[in-house]
Amino acid sequence: MTDQTQERVIIDGGVAVGVDNSASSMRALTFAAQEAVRRGTVLHIIRAWSMRTTPLPKDWPTGTVPSVEQYEELVCADTEQLVTGRLGTDPGCEIRIHAVHSPPPQALLSASRGADLLVVGHRGRGGFSGLMLGAVAEQCVRHAACPVTVVRPSV
Template sequence: MDEVREVVRVEGGVVVGHDGSTCAQEALRWAARLARRADVDLHVVRTWSMTTAPQPSSWEPGYVPPMTDWEQAVHDELTAHVAAAGLDPAVRVTCHVVHRAPVQGLLAAAEGANLLVVGARGRGGFGGLLLGSVSDQLVHHAACPVTVVRTGAGGRDFTAAEAGSAVVGE
């Protein structure tokens, strides 16, 4: 990674926001099942700042690593979360990390997507709220349909026909 990315744009497919939380991991699994059934790409997006990024391996006391090291640490952590999710190997997954605030980063990534998927609660905020501030903003401002996945909400799986129409808007 030569430059720190501040925006990612995708064309079609499912974008899922991931912040490392349990709810984001469930949203990732849900989005991957839908992407598999609809035969579309899955784009996993993590927004970050230095305060939310894991510490890079090059960090040591008295030395602040370059931003690209922080970005690589975020990408490595995101890749590990995707691997831990145990997704169907047939799902075409691309991981993206964006140095930007969560709402703005996910809105930009979702501009060309067929669907944006996020967890109901992320790492921050008040645990008693049913819908997080990021997911609430995305529901109101995204250019594409948004699905908010609650932790522990099983629901029923889509059939292939339902999944296809849910993603491409037929």
């Protein structure tokens, strides 16, 4: 945990993947982990968050508002749980989780400036289910500073 809320991602190499708990991002996480293992590099897991999208524990006191630091801790803990649930305790590569207080496109595009590869799911939790490519994936494909892999579901 840092003393300041992270608003952009600065990395030096490796595979970066966006995770938001959607089925599409979980497929992207699996693909990105396999690619990081294949390349022998670090897997950077990018979790963009806002106070509106942060999962709160069921036992959180009604009517209380967490601090920004508490929100960030909740996002980190939730992301660690997602990663362990999907990849297990030994994914075969070093993992670094980046909880970024930023809209998803900005978080992923900032990560792309230092990544060797950016992996995203074809669409996230929002928008219209019939879209072939979600807004975040489209922004990444158009503006990323590194190669982008869009992971689609099996057809």
